[in-house]
Amino acid sequence: MTSKSERMFDVLVVGAGPAGLAAATSATRAGARTAIVDAGVAPGGQYWRHPAPSEDGVSAAEVAHLHHGLATYHRLVAGLRAVAQFSEHHVWTVTRDTDGFVVHVIDRTGGGERAVELRSRRLILAPGAYDRQIPFPGWDLPGVMTAGGVQALLKGHGVVAGPRVLVAGTGPFLLPVAAGLSESGANVLGVHEAASPLAWLSELGAVIRNVNKLGEGASYARMLARHRIPVHTRSVVVSAHGTDAVERVTTMRLDRKGRVVSGSERTIAVDVLAVGWGFTPQLELPLALGCATRVDVDGSLVCEVDDEQRSSVEGVFVAGEACGVGGAALATVEGEIAGTVAAGASSVAPRLRRSRAALRRFAQAMHRSHPVPAGWVDRLSDNTTVCRCEEVSFGALRSMQQDLDAHDGRSAKMLTRAGMGYCQARTCGYAVGCILGQEASRTSGFAERPVSSPLTLGALAASSPTERA
């Protein structure tokens, strides 16, 4: 990418996870001048996260056993030959232009920071999701990590977070995390799944239509059995303990309604606690363009899209987790549809529509079976930290509500600084919203981030707009 005129694309894809990769390969196949931008060092996203070519001496081959669907990955990456690829490029915002969109990126290749602009007639946003987190006493101890974070360490760096790991939370994605850790030599003490083992029975319809998907789950389950990893259902970690790092966790049983059963406490010695409560879609880029949102079955704010993955904003398509969390297979199909349509193809293969419909039903069944059990707010004490960046406690939020009669997310930010730190509310936004008793549809304040990835004022000042091609 040397001359400025080369920077006007027909289709620009943000995110090189399953959705973005599929979108870019479909768009280029349909003849569009396509670009793909991703913050990571190598394409793959959360699902196919790969180490940088030589980072830490870990090669992609060494982490290959951690990946599923690698054949798809290789096929998609091979399809990027004619696509302009920008890795280690963070999109910090997107704006409209008379003939399309301006994508404002920070080029972080080579360790520096340079602000540049890319232009495109159509945009496909596939920014994925991040781990949804829920505070509990001790969750801010070193060694307490998100399931996604543990998995990223493993896939991206070949690092096992610690010798004795307990995996907890809810959802089918806990299984591959436990299996991957175990395959890599960790002592996985157990998986504590909050949902009931019977939850899926009522969702049989969706499950049967997704035998492949189930096959993947079943193979993880076999792997867990092989490594003798116990799976405890209706069990939840209520607190973590330790001085400088987590040393022990306390688990409790949940009754049929998701309430803790008193007297069921068990204490387990651990080095690492990996917790996953589902995912929160990353919506700042769609929101910056004004794309309409809705609340999904799992309570997340997601982008509204039509049958062809079009958002409410002309020329902007959204695919993958950002329009509803549903796993890599669904993300791939949505990306393929978005890429095809954005490139101007007149029709979408009925096969793709069918498989998207089935995968979405499966995703919804998954969400219904794996709710976040209510009651976690009651287990917080006044000194439990809720916002870790700004060290805002549960007590501070409560006194804001009581003394200042302020109950909304914006006030929480302005009055307690919750959500104002480095992670920009990615960690605490969901929890603060729940604590304030807000519906997800009203928490877009925590999803909006005018600066999606912080950049230096020097880089911003030195940037200059590129001329129109």
Next chain:
Amino acid sequence: MPDVVIVGAGIVGAACAYYAAREGLSVAVLERGTVAGGTTSRGEGNILVSDKEPGPELNLALASRTRWLELAAEFGPDPFELEEKGGLVVATSDPGVAALTRFAEGQRATGVETVAVRADQLHDHEPNLAPDLPGGVLYPQDMQVQPVLAAVSLLAAARSLGATVVRGEEVVAAERGPDGRVTAVRTRTGSYPTNAVVNAAGTWGGQVGERLGAPIPILPRRGFILVTEPLPRVVRHKVYSADYVENVASDVAGLETSTVVEGTQGGTVLIGASRERVGFDDTMSVEVLRRLASLAVRLFPFLADVRLMRTYRGFRPYCPDHLPVIGPDPRIPGLFHACGHEGAGIGLAPATGKLISQMLTNDQPDIDPSAFAPSRFAQVTAE
């Protein structure tokens, strides 16, 4: 039945509510959104005398500054992050120094404290400033507050004096008696009987005026602010370039940027502020952010390596003559306006609230309000 209904729970509505409640009036504040969720949460909290030329606004600012100090002492300790940090205005050229010095002399005559600062003294006040600036003026009276905390504290104090604050109530009309006086305020969901209404709807004051039957000319003027990552104390005063003084009073419709750089108690550095007349267009303008960033780096070179965390944007409420509207509306007995404070609403709120409470109780106003009278607009007197 409340004696007065205040429309809008921004800093101005909050100050009106507090001072009215302190006079013993029963007060209801109606806010369509969340408390202090309007322009009050979109800007900085500068309480400036330095940027105002001698005249009615400066008089209001000086009175308001004293009231802010009283409020902080009354509500204390440290109720809303009030800091008497002083402002340092720096010129970027020699003619700039001369213009600034003349401006400061005029201000001094009205009671503003000013201290001329030579080029070689600048770094005693502000060690991290660029090395090549030709001089400036220090304004010890400039201060800052955290606007949302201040508004919410004023409302909490008003509530403890018996006021009620209702969120999610959008005012849509006024009901009037046979003599034309206000008898009630109608919202989307109900009606609040009252004898007096205060339009403290900020940038939406024009719209609310119209809904109440008395339109006034309030327009939006967009502004962006940059917020950096938290830093140790690196900027001591509010530091701004002298061209700000010219921009504020300008009538040019296009973009104006000048830099105000200041630290906050949270550790972040705020960089403001642009002024544009683009209606209620709330799309992000990277061009504006870029200009703000370069101006800030020009004043404080170390900022080049500091990260931008977020930006705010807001719409300042302004009147064509750049003065707020404070006082009774001659068209509708019982209706008062308290809006249009442009880029100074935080600073001017307490004096505005005090004036309104004096007008509501027929007390002698402590400053001359004539320059702020709604009747100064032809639109108001024509009817």
